[in-house]
Amino acid sequence: MIDRQRSDNRGRVKTRHTGYRSWIALCAFACLFNYPVGSAAAAATPVSNGSQPPASLQVLHWWTSAGERKAVDVMSSKLAEENIQWRDAAIPGGAGLGASKVLKSMVLAGKAPEATQLNGIVFGEWADLGLLLELDDVAAPGNWQKLLFPTVWSLVNNRGHVVAVPLGIHRINNLFYNKKIFDRLNLTPPKTWADFSRVAEKLRQAGITPLAQSSEAWQVATLFETLVLAESGPAYYRSLFVDLNPAAFGDPRMTHALKRLRSLKEWMPTPLRERPWPEMTRELANGAAAMFVMGDWAKGELLAWGLNTDQDFSCSTVPGTADYHLYSVDTLAMFAGDYSHQPAQEKLAQIIMSPPVQTAYNQVKGAISVWRSPDLSKMDSCARASWSAFSKGSAFQAPSLVHRMAADETAKDAIIAEVHRYFVDDKMSESDVQRKLASIARSVTKSGKQE
Ligand code: BGC
Numbered sequence: 273m274i275d276r277q278r279s280d281n282r283g284r285v286k287t288r289h290t291g292y293r294s295w296i297a298l299c300a301f302a303c304l305f306n307y308p309v310g311s312a313a314a315a316a317t318p319v320s321n322g323s324q325p326p327a328s329l330q331v332l333h334w335w336t337s338a339g340e341r342k343a344v345d346v347m348s349s350k351l352a353e354e355n356i357q358w359r360d361a362a363i364p365g366g367a368g369l370g371a372s373k374v375l376k377s378m379v380l381a382g383k384a385p386e387a388t389q390l391n392g393i394v395f396g397e398w399a400d401l402g403l404l405l406e407l408d409d410v411a412a413p414g415n416w417q418k419l420l421f422p423t424v425w426s427l428v429n430n431r432g433h434v435v436a437v438p439l440g441i442h443r444i445n446n447l448f449y450n451k452k453i454f455d456r457l458n459l460t461p462p463k464t465w466a467d468f469s470r471v472a473e474k475l476r477q478a479g480i481t482p483l484a485q486s487s488e489a490w491q492v493a494t495l496f497e498t499l500v501l502a503e504s505g506p507a508y509y510r511s512l513f514v515d516l517n518p519a520a521f522g523d524p525r526m527t528h529a530l531k532r533l534r535s536l537k538e539w540m541p542t543p544l545r546e547r548p549w550p551e552m553t554r555e556l557a558n559g560a561a562a563m564f565v566m567g568d569w570a571k572g573e574l575l576a577w578g579l580n581t582d583q584d585f586s587c588s589t590v591p592g593t594a595d596y597h598l599y600s601v602d603t604l605a606m607f608a609g610d611y612s613h614q615p616a617q618e619k620l621a622q623i624i625m626s627p628p629v630q631t632a633y634n635q636v637k638g639a640i641s642v643w644r645s646p647d648l649s650k651m652d653s654c655a656r657a658s659w660s661a662f663s664k665g666s667a668f669q670a671p672s673l674v675h676r677m678a679a680d681e682t683a684k685d686a687i688i689a690e691v692h693r694y695f696v697d698d699k700m701s702e703s704d705v706q707r708k709l710a711s712i713a714r715s716v717t718k719s720g721k722q723e
């Protein structure tokens with residue numbers, strides 16, 4: 273462990289804990305993108321104190337759909353009221369696949385944005401490299417530790433420091449349904465898989481695609497992780513995707529979840545194509561499809577198009593998951609750089625955490641506030657169900673693998689790729705994919721990537 277020290281713009285000495293693993297990670301990025309390590313080190317080198325705070329912040333993120341843009345507008349307009357401009361670096365691509373690559377390149381080129389959407393356990397690694405601004409001076413007076421959900425509080429902490437601002441909590445195990453179609457056909461949302469098949473059959477007879485789905489890998493894997501949760505509950509889910517226990521991948525529950533994934537193809541559009549998630553949401557909205565399993569950013573999209581909860585669409589949960597909350601927490605991390613942006617960055621953190629902004633942002637984003645006791649009167653039925661499930665505590669919560677809450681990028685990407693291969697290739701057997709997943713888990717845990 274190497275400790276380096278420098279001062280923030282208030283003259284306080286900051287210690288950077290730079291572990292060997294982080295240096296290995298940095299070298300790996302450098303090789304991957306063909307950047308000299310020196311340029312990344314330059315980004316982390318202190319320049320001087322006391323420079324004027326700039327009146328703008330560049331923010332990298334992947335919120336590019338209609339609902340996501342509205343959510344960005346909530347934050348950027350509040351920031352503008354403080355005379356700070358939000359300079360957008362929006363990288364399209366659901367689940368942030370493109371954005372995370374662009375971010376690594378920018379950091380390695382010494383051009384880190386001042387703020388970035390950086391979800392999940394990965395920001396611990398960035399913080400260990402000494403790149404992130406510690407936000408303790410906003411978190412402590414704001415009483416974050418007491419007021420945040422404990423899961424969120426521990427997520428944004430790294431070695432006793434707050435290194436990210438949480439924006440909202442998304443639920444992934446939603447079963448959205450087109451309310452008008454369900455009412456017209458006198459259907460109720462399915463609570464069991466047997467119900468699901470009955471409802472799907474009626475929809476098919478009415479000429480409607482029962483289940484919207486894209487074949488894009490992350491969207492297939494998003495469905496799959498909900499099926500794993502449905503099959504087993506959070507404890508087994510965690511042994512797979514958090515502990516990466518190789519033996520767990522050989523379990524019959526995994527076989528069942530895989531079979532369920534394949535069997536659901538029967539109810540999906542044919543041919544199945546790789547389509548962005550807003551297009552699949554559109555299918556639900558216009559009635560081409562009647563159900564959709566997706567994170568509740570899809571609700572943000574439906575609302576942005578002028579549809580109404582419980583009139584045009586409603587939310588239920590994937591059969592077997594009503595008590596559980598498969599979650600993804602969006603967070604913004606700030607790059608420390610030479611600390612000249614610190615006042616503006618802290619202001620952005622304060623703005624995001626103010627209760628009115630939390631309410632307004634999450635209403636349009638489709639998520640729920642990170643505060644334990646939000647204003648429930650401002651929530652629709654979907655948000656209230658999400659809040660109730662999340663409030664039950666960690667035994668009922670499952671961290672999304674696909675949305676970076678469970679494992680690091682290497683493990684996540686390898687698992688998604690195998691599940692996707694199984695999904696598109698009907699000749700691949702469950703035991704084949706289970707063996708492959710177990711061997712990914714073995715190699716990732718052996719190489720020490722997962723702690
Ligand atoms: C993010 C959401 C985003 C969604 C679709 C998820 O990983 O947490 O904020 O709306 O991807 O791109």
